[in-house]
Amino acid sequence: MIHARDLTRTFKTKTGPVEAVRGLSLDVAEGELVAFLGPNGAGKSTSVRMLTTLLPLTSGSASVGGHDVVADPASVRRKIGYVGQGTGSGPYHRVRDELVTQGKAQRMSTSAARKRADDLLGMLELDGLADRSCASLSGGQKRRLDVALGLMHTPPILFLDEPSTGLDPHSRANLWDHITSLRQASGMTIFLTTHYLDEADTMAERVMVMDNGIMIADDTPARLKADLAGDTIHVSVLCEDQLGSAAEIAQNLPDARETKVDGRDVAVTLRDGEAVLPEFIRRLHQSGIEAISARVVRPTLDDVFLGLTGRSLREAAA
Numbered sequence: 019m020i021h022a023r024d025l026t027r028t029f030k031t032k033t034g035p036v037e038a039v040r041g042l043s044l045d046v047a048e049g050e051l052v053a054f055l056g057p058n059g060a061g062k063s064t065s066v067r068m069l070t071t072l073l074p075l076t077s078g079s080a081s082v083g084g085h086d087v088v089a090d091p092a093s094v095r096r097k098i099g100y101v102g103q104g105t106g107s108g109p110y111h112r113v114r115d116e117l118v119t120q121g122k123a124q125r126m127s128t129s130a131a132r133k134r135a136d137d138l139l140g141m142l143e144l145d146g147l148a149d150r151s152c153a154s155l156s157g158g159q160k161r162r163l164d165v166a167l168g169l170m171h172t173p174p175i176l177f178l179d180e181p182s183t184g185l186d187p188h189s190r191a192n193l194w195d196h197i198t199s200l201r202q203a204s205g206m207t208i209f210l211t212t213h214y215l216d217e218a219d220t221m222a223e224r225v226m227v228m229d230n231g232i233m234i235a236d237d238t239p240a241r242l243k244a245d246l247a248g249d250t251i252h253v254s255v256l257c258e259d260q261l262g263s264a265a266e267i268a269q270n271l272p273d274a275r276e277t278k279v280d281g282r283d284v285a286v287t288l289r290d291g292e293a294v295l296p297e298f299i300r301r302l303h304q305s306g307i308e309a310i311s312a313r314v315v316r317p318t319l320d321d322v323f324l325g326l327t328g329r330s331l332r333e334a335a336a
């Protein structure tokens with residue numbers, strides 16, 4: 019559904035060229051929900067704007083929904099919905115009128131636009147608000163209206179650029195419930211950029227990580243975490259003088275990557291902590307070492323980014 023090869027975009031600025039995107043290649047299959055992650059300035063929005071025909075490419079090629087973004091941008095636009103960071107509804111317009119106007123701008127007949135607007139108002143639980151002015155909506159309701167506006171022409175592909183930024187946790191969860199049900203009903207392909215690592219982790223089937231204009235990782239959240247970060251088993255031992263032996267046992271566990279000792283705690287990073295923990299305890303016991311507590315800490319996507327770049331994405335985003 020979305021394919022890009024060696025996409026680049028360089029901006030000319032007074033202080034010299036800025037290479038915002040440097041050779042991006044990606045493929046998104048029909049029906050996938052992919053999250054695009056990266057710190058501020060990584061090149062995510064520039065990439066999305068090129069894929070949605072809002073910005074010319076410097077070089078490379080891309081096709082979206084089967085159409086080339088350079089040769090046939092009008093056909094691309096018919097296949098996509100775009101909910102950008104600053105997508106706005108006219109503040110004084112009524113909610114339903116706004117949707118109908120959007121539908122007509124997409125060349126729908128008035129009756130088809132009214133029908134679609136009512137369907138979307140129902141699906142996004144905005145029907146009680148149809149006659150309210152857009153300015154009177156809450157942040158969460160406004161974002162749901164933005165999504166409805168992007169979906170008026172029933173596009174098979176939806177681009178969401180930081181859809182939940184600024185929403186409180188309840189409104190974020192509510193927005194996602196609605197996007198998930200829309201997706202289940204329509205089988206839409208969704209390309210999402212977000213700063214929320216937990217959102218990417220739980221919602222996306224695939225995560226693409228961008229840094230400095232290039233893609234540095236592209237896989238399922240589970241595989242990225244297992245391959246690039248790993249679980250950490252923490253075991254505390256009763257006798258401090260047995261710490262050295264415990265650390266040696268930890269380092270010899272299957273797939274052990276790194277072992278650290280802190281106080282009475284031995285921490286070992288490996289691929290699958292829960293599977294290896296019983297073996298770790300058994301080997302300690304065999305060597306006469308008593309463990310007084312044990313826990314497995316799962317990695318986050320921030321640990322993945324840290325492993326890839328040495329920087330925290332959470333801090334970079336902040």
Ligand SMILES: Nc1ncnc2c1ncn2[C@@H]1O[C@H](COP(=O)(O)OP(=O)(O)OP(=O)(O)O)[C@@H](O)[C@H]1O
Pocket residue numbers: 029030031036037038056057058059060061062063064065
């Ligand atoms: N119109 C422009 N003119 C000059 N430089 C630009 C322009 N748009 C973007 N850039 C630069 O390109 C780089 C990538 O910006 P982009 O907005 O794509 O990053 P991003 O990953 O989307 O960041 P954010 O998460 O903050 O939205 C940045 O260095 C930015 O300053």
